[in-house]
Amino acid sequence: MTTVHRSTKPAALDLPVRLPPAPRIPRLAQALGFSLSRQWTVEQIARRYGDAFTMTLPVFGPTVMITEPTLAKQVFMANTDDVGNIQPNLSRVLGSGSVFALDGMDHRRRRKLLTPPFHGKSIKNYETIFEEETLREAANWPDGQPFETLEPMMRITLNVILRAVFGADGAQLDELRRIIPPWVTLGSRLSVLPTPQRTYGRFSPWGRLATYRRQYDEVIGRLIDAVQADPAFDTRDDVLALLLRSTYEDGSSMSRQDIGDELLTLLAAGHETTAATLGWVFERISRHPDVLAKLAAEADTDDNDYRQAVILEVQRARTIIDFAGRHVYAPTFELGEWVVPQGYSIVVAIREVHHRSQDFPDPQRFDPQRFVGQRPPTLSHIPFGGGTRRCVGAAFANVEMDVVLRTVLRHFTIETTAAAGEKMHSRGVAYTPADGGRVVMRRRR
Template identity: 65%
Template sequence: MSEAPTVDLPVTAAPKLPPTPGVPSVLVQAAFVLARRPTTDWLSRRYGRCLTVKIPVFGNTIVVSDPALTKQIFTTSPDVLYNIQPNLSRLLGAGSVFALDGVEHRVRRKLLTPPFHGKSIKAYEQIVVEETLREVRSWPQGTEFATLEPMMRITLNIILRAIFGADGYELERLRDLIPRWVTLGSRLAVLPAPKRELPWTPWGKLAEFRREYEVLVDTLISRAQQDPDFEDRTDVLSLFLRSSYEDGSKMTRGEVGDELLTLLAAGHETTASTLAWAFERVSRHPEVLRRLVAEAEADDNTYRQATIFEVQRNRTVIDFSGRHVAVQAYELGEWIVPQGYSVMIGLNQLHENPEMFPDPQRFDPQRFLDARPNTFAWVPFGGGTRRCIGAAFANMEMDVVLRTVLRNFTIATTTAPGEKWHSRGVAFTPKKGGRVVVHRRNASTLEG
């Protein structure tokens, strides 16, 4: 890991911290554990868009929901602001990009980016269509059902096929293993890790899942490398195995495994959650649904993209993006934040800022057609050098899944109140699973 650079501020610069809540710290910490999102909403309304709190796991933290300060954080050198500590690498492994900072992070990210941009993404669209059609064949007609679990299966199967390129015993095991790992890992991610992973504890169970994953992926790596057509394979695993740094070195097997687990874990839960919210939202907004249906019959996706963006704003699945102050003093706006502090951007509070999004509780895709929002007011994938590598892939997935469903099913509208939030630990999903009623458009065929 590279050393922190010399800072511009004097070493003796005294900390100048944002205001702290006028309630006992222990109550704030308990509220974060029990109800993170409403607690952050309340603190933002009561004490402003930049405040100092102490949070379990992350310690002394600056919570920000101001677009100008968000811009500063996301454009600050990654040598000044490291990834938040602790981060998801404690679950995903030390070889994951989440664990890296400075130069190591930059060169790894450059190595990981190619499979998730441009022509590479276009090549995966047919997989999205196929997996969506395979799942929707079993959807009940005229009976309300939850869309979250079907979306979880669709997005998991998509990312498995994109990563490994084929089916087989190992992929079947991963289809069973990954959802259990993600569900448990999401809950543990916001809790302190024990010093020992005792077998009968949740952390011990997570470690057991991890060991099984490593055996399966090691087999798949060996099989890929022994494939006579290895050099021509386009799956993500093969692309990772063939890629090399500028000095000619490659990722180790362990690092490849950690990066693949990162993609499997992060690459399906958040996308599936957003899709479940999309069905929940459009079923309650008939005019939005009417426009989506009309557009799905053509090749355009302008309004569908605006709808996806508005779902990500109106029902933000991931509520924080965090950093860690690596230098001795970091000047954030008018404040001076000392080394070791966490800096967290409240994405939900950014997305509900009435100055950026008038009447923020209203679901209205038109706002993304009339004018694009401030770049640092709408950040569902985070920002800066740590913006989600798979953002473009996830956007393509959501677009194609929605198009495929709309072409094959009529979604019934409802006057029922919107579903409440449910915390899965890391992600927030519809409490009832995004329930809808659908009817097949053509009983004999399903079209992509």
């Protein structure tokens, strides 16, 4: 079991508790509303109570919800001994060796190992993979007929992360292509529900999840053996080889179980959210002819300024992951004018942050122009979270989305539509287009 390192600095002051206001709604009603439609529930309460309010949530218990960037910055920048990872977290599904399970020094050490493959020159090396997988998937798209883009994007992003992680293709990766999609769909839904004391057999959701995990562990064990036996092991640049060769400052290395958990985290987090964003990109641009025309013209050049602006605006307007949470470990934590006690969760409502009219005038309007020639405000645009727990694969995902969109625009003409925008659909953790991001494309001659 991983030991969480804590600082020996003096303990935080035990200040008088001062919580934000709580809605006058029975706790059961709050829990039901959050479980059934958390975005709508949070939006309604935020309209009345403003930047901070207190709720009692299923799974997370007593929680302070915040919707304001300055408060979010306090949470993200807080000492990790005072405010750590939300409890419980995705490690319930991904495993105790996942970066989601770690806190404090253990978390910082693990991130240091994971960062190199997803930044700088490493990402540049993956661009060919992004384009190859897009063209391979697009070969089967119907010409002139409506189809859902979400599932093809899921396959593209899964194949991309599989090749980046394992460095090659083969029968064992075909096994992972069979296991990972249903595991991600089921795990995403179960991650926002309380964990039962037992799985209740192989026909229950938790039992099926455990079965997928056993199958995954068997495949990963064979892949680790194959990589370690490779004569070129010392020069391989795939993520698995890098993790197997990596050591911490004290010379120790990750266990096989930790590597399996971490790879599962990369495979799950590395494809669903990216695919969901791309699905929303196609849904949005097909309803905005002026945006689509600018994108199509730019795709035939080496520029990507407008394409990046479109991706940023989609991430803002159609927030995929709608909250980032922390857990208060200190006796009390000062949050603006409030004082939050130990044991509380603090949740940054990302969607509400993204829709503040103070930072984004007319926030309901889809307008990539707001990001042309300028980066978004750091704490007002947080699709990947913030602080020490910001998604380690953020740069990788942004380059991947850019290349996939460019490749599609270079090979297809996307038809516009006057249909109403698709509604948000919750897959548990991520939000996707309810109709799958349906578009009509025609191959460019």
